[in-house]
Amino acid sequence: MSRVVENRVAVVTGGAGGIGAATVARLRKAGWQVAILDRNMDLARQVAQETGGTAHEIDLADGASIAAAANWVETKMGPVDALACVAAHLENPHRPQDQDAEEWEAILKVNLTGTFKTMTAFGNPMRLRGKGAIVTVGSITSLNSSPLMAYGPTKAAIINMTRNFAVAWGREGVRVNCVHPGPTRTPAVEASYARGERNPDVMIRQTALGRLVMPEQVANAIYFLLSDEAGAITGIELPVDSGTLATGLWSLYGGVPDNGAD
Numbered sequence: 001m002s003r004v005v006e007n008r009v010a011v012v013t014g015g016a017g018g019i020g021a022a023t024v025a026r027l028r029k030a031g032w033q034v035a036i037l038d039r040n041m042d043l044a045r046q047v048a049q050e051t052g053g054t055a056h057e058i059d060l061a062d063g064a065s066i067a068a069a070a071n072w073v074e075t076k077m078g079p080v081d082a083l084a085c086v087a088a089h090l091e092n093p094h095r096p097q098d099q100d101a102e103e104w105e106a107i108l109k110v111n112l113t114g115t116f117k118t119m120t121a122f123g124n125p126m127r128l129r130g131k132g133a134i135v136t137v138g139s140i141t142s143l144n145s146s147p148l149m150a151y152g153p154t155k156a157a158i159i160n161m162t163r164n165f166a167v168a169w170g171r172e173g174v175r176v177n178c179v180h181p182g183p184t185r186t187p188a189v190e191a192s193y194a195r196g197e198r199n200p201d202v203m204i205r206q207t208a209l210g211r212l213v214m215p216e217q218v219a220n221a222i223y224f225l226l227s228d229e230a231g232a233i234t235g236i237e238l239p240v241d242s243g244t245l246a247t248g249l250w251s252l253y254g255g256v257p258d259n260g261a262d
């Protein structure tokens with residue numbers, strides 16, 4: 001390890017959100033200095049107060065804002081060793097013919113272009129220093145069809161970007177991996193359940209474990225892949241989905257068996 005953990009700097013985009021805030025807390029618990037980057041500064045300041053991280057504004061829809069945030073962190077907090085790209089523009093289910101054109105553009109701008117620019121702006125100094133780790137956040141919708149018509153394709157693209165960066169920068173000391181959360185009980189998703197846009201019971205039925213994912217469980221996976229413990233791991237995707245992907249074909253045979261069904 002080049003520096004003691006207390007001096008190491010990690011960046012979490014979307015650090016004010018459910019999975020982002022849990023990732024900030026996990027990194028802080030391990031002694032990292034953490035930059036909480038988000039466009040929601042009220043929430044980011046609250047997470048900073050709760051965790052001891054440092055809040056700073058970023059807008060992933062704006063390349064200049066991403067570049068300015070990267071410069072701010074390197075100048076004010078020190079060389080960045082770890083980056084978690086958690087921020088994303090979420091979407092509700094609909095059919096292709098009902099896609100709102102403006103929302104399509106907004107989702108691509110943040111999830112696809114914004115993530116690419118974030119990885120480049122924060123990762124390039126890592127590459128030049130010969131050390132760093134990046135974790136992107138995909139989704140189980142990266143891997144299969146879903147009614148998330150703009151979000152799903154951007155999350156599929158995250159896989160390709162992850163592998164591209166992993167190979168392009170691997171010999172320069174930068175590891176790049178992806179975590180795919182399944183349905184996770186973040187405040188944003190809980191609010192969506194409350195509005196009736198998603199049904200947690202239907203989602204639970206599609207899991208192997210019979211429960212949804214907690215934000216801390218995704219954060220643990222992100223933390224592991226950022227840590228030196230994952231030193232031989234790059235270019236992979238790690239689902240954290242309570243076994244949702246594994247249940248794939250069981251619905252053709254009557255679904256996942258209930259506990260004690262026999």
Ligand SMILES: NC(=O)c1ccc[n+]([C@@H]2O[C@H](COP(=O)([O-])OP(=O)(O)OC[C@H]3O[C@@H](n4cnc5c(N)ncnc54)[C@H](O)[C@@H]3O)[C@@H](O)[C@H]2O)c1
Pocket residue numbers: 013014015016017018019020037038039040058059060061085086087088089090110137138139140180181182183184185186187188189
């Ligand atoms: N919660 C789930 O069930 C679930 C499932 C699969 C994947 N994911 C992924 O996990 C990540 C976190 O999701 P979450 O549930 O914690 O959502 P969230 O809405 O709680 O967090 C997302 C954060 O990103 C920030 N953000 C959005 N647009 C931004 C922009 N333009 N610039 C800067 N910040 C911006 C928001 O302010 C928010 O704090 C996302 O990448 C999401 O796609 C979540």
